Amino acid sequence: MSKQRLPILSLVEDEGACCAPLVCEPLSETEAAELAPLFKAIADPVRLRLLSLIACHEGGEACVCDLTAAFELTAPTISHHLKVLKQAGLIDSERRGTWVYYWLNPGVLGRLSAILGPRVTAAVS
Amino acid sequence: MSKQRLPILSLVEDEGACCAPLVCEPLSETEAAELAPLFKAIADPVRLRLLSLIACHEGGEACVCDLTAAFELTAPTISHHLKVLKQAGLIDSERRGTWVYYWLNPGVLGRLSAILGPRVTAAVS
């Protein structure tokens, strides 16, 4: 159902990065071409709020009906934005009965974060 | 010369954030509206590479002629992308003689990073 698992940003998996990849060495044309669509996916006020709403919702997932209610936009429009986020690999979804639930794909947002700025890497350990 | 200093993302200055603001609590409509243009500015392969090229260039700044040479695009197109980045507050520039130099506005990229993922905050302390 959920298309296929693209290997999103595996290129930026480097763990002990001294600094943000973007300021370490020039992004290759290929890397830039892979990254841009991801940033494009989050570069919209509605989609940013959708991501945030999903992430903050209890259980880490949210029903489309909850999401739609948070905006003054029609259901098709919300559906469209969710599709964009899903195709970018940022979120995934599942139908449970009448409702469809969405959740964040773990790691993807963090990887984008790591590209822009210095990162915790291995964090608390 | 450089228009005016907009108070970019001052809203996300919170220091001891437990986690990425985006997953802590739902982004407000206003916050989303302020953030989206910034992500939009970096959501382009050419602009991502421009940022990266500028950041990695010695001295942390680069001349337009260096940047233009790195692409197979016309000078006006590069000029356009630099303008987009500058208007978003990501970079700034100065003319020195015949050449114009661009550099990253410190902090902005880091603040965007902090919104997407867990952050070092106060780092080494």
Added chain:
DNA sequence: TCTCAAGATAGATAGATGTCAAATTAGAGG
């Protein structure tokens, strides 16, 4: 002052994008 080169601006155009109304699909429950 004239000329040359670096860079920006203006205008045009093809393609992408956000939104909505209408139609479609898919469960749930009589």
Added chain:
DNA sequence: CCTCTAATTTGACATCTATCTATCTTGAGA
């Protein structure tokens, strides 16, 4: 089987965007 509701898909449309060519601005140097 029928109907109701949740959600997606389709098609249309207005707007935005990336790119180019042509033109303009600005500083350096002869």
